[in-house]
Amino acid sequence: MSHEHWSKFWEQGYITTFGSSLKNNYSGSLKSFWQEQFSLLADGSRILDVATGNGAIAVLAADYSLELRKGFSVYGADASTISAGVTESNSPARSAVQFLSETPCEELPFEDDYFALVTSQYGVEYSNLERSAKEIYRILKPGGSFQAVIHHADSNLLKSSRSELEIYRYVLDTAQVYPVLKKYIEHYQGKADQLRQVGAQLNHGINSLRQQFGTMPLAREVQADISALARKIKTGDSKTLFIEIDSRAAELVAARSRLQDMVAAAVSDPAQFEGIFRAAGFEGVTMSELNNEQGLIGWLLGAKVPSKRDDQ
Ligand SMILES: C[S@@+](CC[C@H](N)C(=O)[O-])C[C@H]1O[C@@H](n2cnc3c(N)ncnc32)[C@H](O)[C@@H]1O
Known part of the structure; x- marks a missing residue:
């Protein structure tokens, strides 16, 4: 392993x-x-x-x-x-x-x-x-x-870990927020209708995250992080931003694996x-x-x- x-x-x-x-x-x-x-x-x-x-x-x-x-x-x-x-x-x-x-x-x-x-x-x-x-x-x-x-x-730690796993599942698998954010950056300089479409997908992902898990600190952290990354589109170059997004997604994947280990243990x-x-x-x-x-x-x-x- x-x-x-x-x-x-x-x-x-x-x-x-x-x-x-x-x-x-x-x-x-x-x-x-x-x-x-x-x-x-x-x-x-x-x-x-x-x-x-x-x-x-x-x-x-x-x-x-x-x-x-x-x-x-x-x-x-x-x-x-x-x-x-x-x-x-x-x-x-x-x-x-x-x-x-x-x-x-x-x-x-x-x-x-x-x-x-x-x-x-x-x-x-x-x-x-x-x-x-x-x-x-x-x-x-x-x-x-x-x-x-x-x-x-049955400890509180395990209860909150199981809820946090739901957040990771939503962000990484269901809404695939990080790949959608990258698609948004790709379309940023392109056709307005495509940008609008991907933007709507991104907003939907973030809004659902807020609706489903809004009060949980991890959900707030992820929302804040995605908004901060999205704001960099106007100033940063897309290559650097892609690297940053990939590394953030990898951090979330690793954190999820640690939680999965904990819940299984x-x-x-x-x-x-x-x-x-x-x-x-x-x-x-x-x-x-x-x-x-x-x-x-x-x-x-x-x-x-x-x-x-x-x-x-
Ligand atoms: C929750 S952390 C606890 C670390 C430390 N004891 C503490 O309280 O801060 C679990 C640790 O178990 C280690 N681990 C997982 N499987 C292991 C194994 N088969 N043998 C030894 N360590 C293992 C992980 O690498 C990780 O460092």
């Missing part, structure tokens, strides 16, 4: 998957939850954050270790390309993390019994679970633990999820709903490797 749409996101320098709306890493009770997990570890422990993105949880672990002189070795791995250009403040912690790009959770390049803790924040559920559960089990030490925050199908049946981890050998597997200041934000999965493995 290509992870290009994620690499493109991380390239923009965000520290978490929430982009500009969470510029300084996870905070509040979510940060406290992770710090509690780190506090259970012996000094010098090894920690791996899988599907780390630009390393949010790995950086929290390294920061905790530096502050409390715990001497942890922290790793962060992701199937996409992790970006070095993160502009958040915590750079000493970031440089303490060993990052591995193009490293999916199904195939982790570590020896058996290597880590005391493996973490995942909105990550492992994107992978092939049967394979990654076995792989995480293999690289954890006996007595080691896997802790994950998993997307919940979200969990509605915790029993099935727990079963996969039990089958991989984990014990004490629990999944509970996680709420914070924003309401329901996910599932909390905890799982332990027995202190004496069956296969030993």
